Amino acid sequence: MxxxxxxxxxxxxxxxxxxxxxxxxxxxxxxxxxxxxxxxxxxxxxxxxxxxxxxxxxxxxxxxxxxxxxxxxxxxxxxxxxxxxxxxxxxxxxxxxxxxxxxxxxxxxxxxxxxxxxxxxxxxxxxxxxxxxxxxxxxxxxxxxxxxxxxxxxxxxxxxxxxxxxDEVADRWILAIEARCNDPEAHRGLSTGIPDLDKLLYPKFIVKGSLFVIGARPKMGKTTVMTEMALHMGDVAKLPVAIFSLEMSEEQIFERMVGQQAHVNTDMFYQGAKNQEDWKKVYAAVERMRNHPRIWLDDQPGMTLAHIQAECRKLKRSEGKIGMIGVDYLTLMTTDKADTNALAFGNITKALKNLAKELDTVVVLLTQLNRNLEERANKRPMPSDSRESGQIEQDCDYWLGIYKERVYDDHADETLTELILRLNRHGKTGTVYVDQRDVEIYPCDQQEAERRAGKQANRKPLKEVMGF
Structure with a gap:
């Protein structure tokens, strides 16, 4: 036959x-x-x-x-x-x-x-x-x-x-421009959900295909900023989000998100809360997140680049698109063999940038900064402070540093936080202020925040303020 x-x-x-x-x-x-x-x-x-x-x-x-x-x-x-x-x-x-x-x-x-x-x-x-x-x-x-x-x-x-x-590229560009003009909201870049930071990023916001790096020393709020962005993508923009956490468990990440969504202090989950209104907010937040599951979490130990790539490609195939990929954080990732750690982590940042382009999304990468910056008079972070990887500054499209004077001075403003956009290949750079309470970020009046920041600076010796 x-x-x-x-x-x-x-x-x-x-x-x-x-x-x-x-x-x-x-x-x-x-x-x-x-x-x-x-x-x-x-x-x-x-x-x-x-x-x-x-x-x-x-x-x-x-x-x-x-x-x-x-x-x-x-x-x-x-x-x-x-x-x-x-x-x-x-x-x-x-x-x-x-x-x-x-x-x-x-x-x-x-x-x-x-x-x-x-x-x-x-x-x-x-x-x-x-x-x-x-x-x-x-x-x-x-x-x-x-x-x-x-x-x-x-x-x-x-x-x-x-x-x-x-000419084929021209055709695609014209179609993209027409679609963007007809529905700007649907075709603009990705917003962060932090109003004053979005004003700084306006009108392009975070361009798809970009690597967005957040760098800071411990206790500055890197994870809080990332989860704030993730919640905005999933809950407001209605786009799928993948978060890979090498530092916290899935439950810890979820707990932070519940606190942010419910607007409660997460200490209540450990010492109890007599205020029944807070518990109602918590249960409502959990129910909302369960009914609209647009965020995927992964806390696999010893996570590799290959694992992140495979999981994101699988999510893209099942969901059609990904709004954001979060990685917390770079230097905890398991690397392939290389002559130096800097080279190994540099290979990861290159690959994450390529992944963002391949999947037409934004990769938000958290990175620890060198302890050496604390020896400077002005401790505000810069891209060159990134630990183990000078390659980050070359590969990323955006670099956002986080600074809280309170970490170094017990008498400083307790909540005032600076979000310092040092690098933006698609637009402006600058500093915006937010109030950070527990795991939540609140907008604040920028002029009033500058006054509060200046009041902090005036308490220091002149040589420290000037950075020499």
Whole structure:
């Protein structure tokens, strides 16, 4: 019994239906939509691929599109005989039932193109595991995960990795600008949920594909800022969030979030609280988070970069998108072998930056700072203070330092905290003030906060204030 040979997934009827619809009515909203989301390589038939490429270019240059004008354009380019001549164009147009069905035809074409792309990715994965190329099994699995993610992205967006002609980039940019102008809220960068910091980041906010580093000495509130951002992403922006905690357990992270959501002091979870109103707030916060589970937590000991990459790719495939990935914190991660710790951690920051771009999200990375900064008169953190990794300053798109004078001076303002945006590759830098109480962050009047900060500084000797 002979087995039938599998055929390449494609539908010639759908491909010719798209071409015929565009020849009949290229200016309708549906036709323009199809021109935007299909690409020449979406077509399997070489005839249809060549014709659609010409149609797309004619549309960009606002030329009239019908069977005669497309025939002339193909003839001028020496392609007419390759696509079957004018008779083929006329036949396609005649056999198209209705130009109104162009979107339906286009979705069939796109689905078949996705299947072909997925098959190519699957063949690459199979070949990868057969090859003896010196890669470890873990490295091969990482490549395989990336190839699967590329196939998923292609299914959702039609975009593929690799070289693209600049006119294709221009088309995508124009579509992105139109979408952003029509619905700015849905297409802007990611906001932090901290009002005054968002004002500093306005209008781009945190651009997707970015590495956002938060650096501070212990007890400054790094984790609090990260969880505040995570809660905003999950609860307000309604986007999935993944948090990888190497310092705290999942329960400890959740406890912080409950405190932030319920606006209560987390000490009550250890010594009890007689105020029943606080407990009502806690139960309401827990119920809200349970009913809208948009945050995923992972506290696996000895966490590696490969584990974070694999889990995030899996989440992206299941949820469609990720609003934010949080990693707490860099120097607790298990590293691969390298000549120095700085090089090993530098490899991690590069990979996290690449992961942000790959998944079109923001990676928020917490990092401890060197103890040496405490020997300075001015102890406000800078990117060069990052422990074990001078590479961070090169790889990150944003670098936010956190400073609380209270950590060094028992008489200083108890809650006043400085969020110092030292690096922003997409906009302004500067300092904003917040009040930090327990695990909560509250906005404060910036002018009044400057006065409070100045009052603290005036208590110090002049040489300490000036930093010498």
């Amino acid at each position: 002979t087995q039938s040979i599998p055929t390449v997934p494609y539908s010639l009827d759908a491909e010719e239906g798209v071409i015929g619809s565009l020849l009949l009515d290229a200016q309708s909203d549906n036709a323009q939509s199809v021109m935007a989301f299909l690409k020449p390589e979406s077509f399997h038939s070489s005839h249809c691929q060549a014709i659609f490429s010409v149609l797309k270019e004619m549309n960009i240059h606002r030329k009239t599109i019908d069977s005669l004008t497309v025939n002339d354009e193909l003839e001028n380019r020496g392609l007419l005989h390759l696509v079957g001549g004018f008779s083929y164009l006329a036949q396609i147009a005649k056999n198209t039932p209705s130009a109104a069905n162009v979107v339906g035809y286009a979705h069939v074409v796109r689905d078949k193109a996705t299947e072909r792309f997925a098959l190519r990715q699957a063949n690459q994965i199979t070949a990868l595991f057969y090859e003896r190329n010196g890669m470890s099994a873990a490295e091969k699995l990482d490549v395989a995960q990336r190839l699967i993610t590329e196939a998923t992205d292609y299914a959702q967006t039609g975009n593929r990795q690799g070289l693209r002609r600049i």
